[in-house]
Amino acid sequence: METMNRTRELQDHVRAAFNDKTALKIVGGNTKHFYGNKSNAKKTNVIETRIHQGIISYEPSELVITARAGTPLKEIEALLAENNQMLPFDPPHFGEHATLGGAIATGLSGSRRPFTGSARDFVLGSKIISGKGDVMSFGGQVMKNVAGYDVSRLMVGALGTLGLLLEISIKVLPKPNTEATQVIAMSQQDALITMHKLNQTSLPLSALTYENEKLYVRLSGALSAVTSAQKKVGGETLLHAEKLWQEINEQTFSFFTESNNKPLWRLSVPYIANIDLNENSLIDWAGALYWIHSDKKAEEIQQHAIEQGGSAMLFRTHQVKAEKNAQDCFMPLPAKIKQLHVNLKMRFDPRGILNYGRLYSDL
């Protein structure tokens, strides 16, 4: 009953905003407020999803959990851990109160991503409120489902601009029996070559990350498999490796904290990209993700990413709001693709009230 009331409360809020054309800023745990553009709406009103929380269903042998969007991530992860399972995409929390809704709306994934998959890969179903205030359900709680367009995955990374997330069903995986991290000292050039080589093997990899002359190779799986792979990979076994991975994922690792006030850029590129911006970087995802502190011009960084077959986005900046708003954090889209985005936004949120401008200034 409580849930129905909460759903109704959120729905009424969206409907009222639709009627008087008030822009809504969707807030969960408010841990990822820095991500994406600042809203440029004149009249903004906050809609809080944290009132809509709780795990709805979880059956470990079905490998599926369904929870309300406002449910704290740590609550979900704790319940999964009790059953020796996990969210396979390592969502970063960036704060104590991070919610499932925020993890899905941002669609961010951690170091395991090239080997197990991303946030969008594990989303099976969703219930949303559209910009008209309609409650709709898509997908479901089963692994295979091709009835209707994949609206649930469309929501991942859309930053709430197509719908307010109410409930999400996620595929979960068993925790690996054993994890070990090998650390090998080498140059960036050698590390990239090693990462590409390892990435083509069937070793039980779960992370390939490079920073400051060190390649970190995480291995996950059965004890015998991990032990044997450790010998093949070489290097030294890192003690307390869990702390390292936690710090990289949460960006509390020294690389992220020692930024010298330079903006943090995120470059998503092909594994074989050759990124050379002459800046300090942390390379993750076996070479497919670069974190770079740089105060170079956005155009220069983005152009370099495009030439390498990828994209660049301004992830964090200490600049004041006005400067940040000068342009989109995300790279401009080709005209026809942009048109499709606008068309979709118009259909899901015809009055542009849901997180307007957060993803692109005109969406």
Added chain:
Amino acid sequence: MRYHCRMTRATKDNRKSLRKQLHQVLPKTCILETPEQTIPYESDGLTAYQQKPWMVVLPESIEQVQTIIRLCHKEGVPVVARGAGTGLSGGALPLANGLLLSLAKFNRILDINPANRSATVEPGVRNLAISEAVEKFNLYYAPDPSSQIACTIGGNVAENAGGVHCLKYGLTVHNILQLKIITIDGELITIGSQALDTPGYDLLALMTGSEGMLGIIVEVIVKLLPRPEQAQVILAAFDDVVKAGEAVGAIIAEGIIPAGLEMMDNPAICAAEDYAHAGYPVDAEAILLCELDGTNEEVTEQIQFVENLLTQKGATSLRTSQNTAERLKLWLGRKSAFPAVGRISPDYYCMDGTIPRHQLPFILQKISDLSKEYNLLVANVFHAGDGNLHPLILYDANIEGELERTEEFGGKILELCVKAGGTITGEHGVGKEKIDQMCVQFKSLELQIFHDIKHSFDPQELLNPGKAVPTLHRCAELGGMHVHDGLLPHPELERF
């Protein structure tokens, strides 16, 4: 059954004009229009539905596809895209007043990039041909639908094809990086990229499984995976299907994700054994095929563990493959289950529902009850690991009314899947076949947003119209069939 698109505004004159222009821009060998030429295209893998297309074109270049689509757009003539035509839901069923666009000539692998673990292929490349071409790099393309020897990657993307290895390696949507598509106005656009993610909305996910309704796929970049060092399969026999179902849950609850986990019931076992001679126990009520892959050490450890677990869960006999030949032989029975059933019955109708796994006993009991009620035999093949059922209803199309009874029976199975918390299609798509069951699965608000998505890409509804998403009126007219709790669905619609 004559299948004609009612939505199009195109007249005979439009078609006449389009025909003339197509003859001007395409070589003769790219156009098929006589009845003997077009008859091979009258149905896809769902042969119960047939319709000769008005005209078939087989373009050879992206530019030609763009020209064709621009002309269709200008004249308002609908287009149905087709790959190998192996689909099982009538998704590539032609239109009497529309163009059939075959992508069969787009059959080249354009690039293999082992270091990037990707391959760039044209849409008409066969699924299995990709894995064969990259074998020398010790890589493979993971999704493996049963029809992988014939089906093409363009169709796989359009249907979000699965296969027996989805539980561990995902569906098509998890295994592609980039698509090039032609939009209805003839523009060539790139969706996704060679990187693992791309700015903006996830249009790659939206395109995958969109059944040719949003654009024409002309190029696909697939992800490749390293071949596992070792793979072994266990064949376990059970004297009770429920016990076999419980064993599936037990394996997963123990934290093991098999590469494949399949179940077959007695009629399916007997048909497959008779056909493939894989050594299946024909006296068993159910068998499980459980494949484990990974490093040598991991597989050795897990095989032993799973063998013990299956024995505990009541398996009456176990057989584990000792080499690749044995493994492939054990799979052969499963992979040939459909043709095998085809031999024991004049016709069969393959259903494709998904349920939460724990609902298996409920569904199997209901299917068995319905089988008696309709007096039609059923063989069950089941991607047990991910809850995807393929009941095969055996019938004879030459007996009057039997196809109709079969379709009704199949429809009831799908409605049961929805009732059990599942879905009307796990991997075969909605197409023409399951369009009415979409009214059971979704409410009008969701169906409306599906139409809205379609219109965002194709406002005039020229791409594969009439498939995948029913009109709200169609659902309202069917309403009488689906009265739940005394409430009529879609009360907001006028009835006429």
